[in-house]
Amino acid sequence: MKFDVNNEDLVGRSTPDPLRFAFTRKKSPHAGAMMQTIKEDAIQASLQKAHASSSEIYFPRKEHSKPPSIFSNDGSARCLYLHIPFCRVRCTYCHFFQYASSSSLMDDYVKALREEIRWKASTVWAQSAPFHAVYIGGGTPTDLSAEQIYTLVSDVRSLFPLTPDCEITLEGRVNRFELDQFEFALKAGVNRFSFGVQSFNTLVRKSAKRQDNKEEVMKKIQLLSSYQAAPIVLDLLYGLPYQTLDIWEEDLQGYLESGAQGVDLYQLIELNGLPMAKMVEQGKLPPPADTQMKASMFEMGVNFMAKHHQTRLSVNHWSSNHRERSLYNTLAKTSAEIMPLGAGAGGNVNGYQMMQTRDMKTYIDAIKNKAFPVTTLSRVPSSKGVSSEIKSGFDAGVLAQSQLDKAAGAGTFEALSPLFEAWQKNGLVHLERHQAQRSYLKLTLAGQFWTVNLAQNLIDVLRTQKASPL
Ligand SMILES: C[S@@+](CC[C@H](N)C(=O)[O-])C[C@H]1O[C@@H](n2cnc3c(N)ncnc32)[C@H](O)[C@@H]1O
Ligand code: SF4
Structure with a gap:
């Protein structure tokens, strides 16, 4: 896999205090995938x-x-x-x-x-x-x-x-x-x-x-x-x-x-x-x-x-x-389906991700006419499972090799090892190696604070690979 382990935006800064200084700011409220x-x-x-x-x-x-x-x-x-x-x-x-x-x-x-x-x-x-x-x-x-x-x-x-x-x-x-x-x-x-x-x-x-x-x-x-x-x-x-x-x-x-x-x-x-x-x-x-x-x-x-x-x-x-x-x-935070109801609700149903209108009048009129009050609709890519697994693992504080490989393909966790090792060097994760594809990437306190940056960076790395699972 190709990525630059010297890129500070990706691996964080090498600092004695990664909790406060690994990155400049939280990337966004939540990590996300492309639709x-x-x-x-x-x-x-x-x-x-x-x-x-x-x-x-x-x-x-x-x-x-x-x-x-x-x-x-x-x-x-x-x-x-x-x-x-x-x-x-x-x-x-x-x-x-x-x-x-x-x-x-x-x-x-x-x-x-x-x-x-x-x-x-x-x-x-x-x-x-x-x-x-x-x-x-x-x-x-x-x-x-x-x-x-x-x-x-x-x-x-x-x-x-x-x-x-x-x-x-x-x-x-x-x-x-x-x-x-x-x-x-x-x-x-x-x-x-x-x-x-x-x-x-x-x-x-x-x-x-x-x-x-x-x-x-x-x-x-x-x-x-x-x-x-x-x-x-x-x-x-x-x-x-x-x-x-x-x-x-x-x-x-x-x-x-x-x-x-x-x-x-x-x-x-x-x-x-x-x-x-x-x-x-x-x-x-x-x-x-x-x-x-x-x-x-x-x-x-x-x-x-x-x-x-x-x-x-x-x-x-x-x-x-x-x-x-x-x-x-x-x-x-997983790929579970969510049926949205009401003005301003978002969800995903049967392969589609949607946002319902926030405008009250448009919403009430649409419901009267039995029209879906949806303003934006996207096809959920089959890869949504990969970004969801990454997000839910990071949210739980630990990403399992079996979980990532099942979603993104056998060998993915191993291929990402240089990135995980760079994160480990910078105090963001502990890489716990075990036999039989049972390794874990466990977030340190600093990694937990920067969890959204790490999850988004991992999703971005996978997305930019030639044979991308995303
Ligand atoms: C949708 S709000 C509903 C809460 C409820 N209406 C109330 O008055 O507490 C849910 C939560 O989002 C969080 N929240 C709102 N604005 C936020 C912000 N700018 N940054 C982080 N969390 C925020 C708050 O902790 C809030 O309890
Ligand atoms: S009362 Fe309304 S404005 Fe205040 S936190 Fe709850 S949702 Fe936000």
């Missing part, structure tokens, strides 16, 4: 075809199994993603904001979404195999009323085939999420809650336009966790303005104090055009943390979780007990 786009006038016909047959990946099994069973033993999994594009107030750092919550717009939206659920659930593709995880994300789904949450989840459960242990997550925040909404969600079948806390510190929160103070957030999470009815999982962000290392340590302590069953530690990604960037420019906010400071915060987070015996589920996710599985987040 082949479908022309606009062919979108509807392609999608009709994709939904009119069983999942291609299930096809071999279908020939052997006896109807009406739809359970498979071929190891493949699939998910549903429902998008709720509303928030009461836009947080300064967030790129997910779409619409301000208004009850009449939300009513119209939920009506259209229920229509889309009914329609898509009736397709051959949807009924051909069970779904393993459902994620209701946003935006802020916890801004929906108790009845809206109940009807949406009940529709999903009654109309789609789900596995008996299907994970059903409701995302949002604790601000104005009251016990009636929580109990209706539980009654409808939600069995996991993911709340964005970002920081418990009141100054950090208020300057990011988060509504509640530390005491209010803590009290609510402690109350919801004390039900022991479903795992409560928190998102914490590191690198926000005013968030010093001391405050970050208090945030980590806050997770333990809250009694939540899991936590994600996300590094703040600064994207152009966020309100935060403007406020910093105007001198209304101090700048967010630089890359080196974020690396120190990551290090503190990893050490804190180890010290308190939290179970690590991925490079940035931990759980406090066996209840939290984080199934959707894990599957979404």
Whole structure:
């Protein structure tokens, strides 16, 4: 294989402190693969075809199994993603904001979404195999009323085939999420809650336009966790303005104090055009943390979780007990299929990857006319499995030789050894050599911090080979 092991962009800098200095900055929020786009006038016909047959990946099994069973033993999994594009107030750092919550717009939206659920659930593709995880994300789904949450989840459960242990997550925040909404969600079948806390510190929160103070957030999470009815999982962000290392340590302590069953530690990604960037420019906010400071915060987070015996589920996710599985987040990084529902939802179905329109009116009109509300559609290349395996391995903190060779072809791991050795020399990985194609590439702490760069670099190297598996 051809690649330049002296290229610092590829192998990182040779430095005594790779955690802080191996690369200049995180490449992008997530590593990605190249897609082949479908022309606009062919979108509807392609999608009709994709939904009119069983999942291609299930096809071999279908020939052997006896109807009406739809359970498979071929190891493949699939998910549903429902998008709720509303928030009461836009947080300064967030790129997910779409619409301000208004009850009449939300009513119209939920009506259209229920229509889309009914329609898509009736397709051959949807009924051909069970779904393993459902994620209701946003935006802020916890801004929906108790009845809206109940009807949406009940529709999903009654109309789609789900596995008996299907994970059903409701995302949002604790601000104005009251016990009636929580109990209706539980009654409808939600069995996991993911709340964005970002920081418990009141100054950090208020300057990011988060509504509640530390005491209010803590009290609510402690109350919801004390039900022991479903795992409560928190998102914490590191690198926000005013968030010093001391405050970050208090945030980590806050997770333990809250009694939540899991936590994600996300590094703040600064994207152009966020309100935060403007406020910093105007001198209304101090700048967010630089890359080196974020690396120190990551290090503190990893050490804190180890010290308190939290179970690590991925490079940035931990759980406090066996209840939290984080199934959707894990599957979404593999080549599992995801049916998208709602304005702004993305997914991949039967060989196609799609993004649904973010525009509310276009979305509602399309659903009324039974047209797929899709703005961009691409053919998923057969190589998607390779980039997914790489991404999911790096996300788990270890890439197995057997996993890479199965996806990209026998001998791939070995052929990449010079690259892995260069990464090892630069303190980013440990290459664990074992007999019988059972070697592993294990990320060091520095490698975990730079995981997206490493995954993307590996995907790029494979893509540029003459006999590319990508
Ligand atoms: C789609 S948001 C929904 C969360 C929920 N609405 C809330 O208010 O917390 C999911 C998560 O994305 C993360 N996020 C948002 N903006 C981010 C950014 N600029 N960089 C990194 N993570 C970000 C936050 O941690 C957030 O909890
Ligand atoms: S963090 Fe949540 S509430 Fe805040 S803007 Fe983003 S999606 Fe909306």
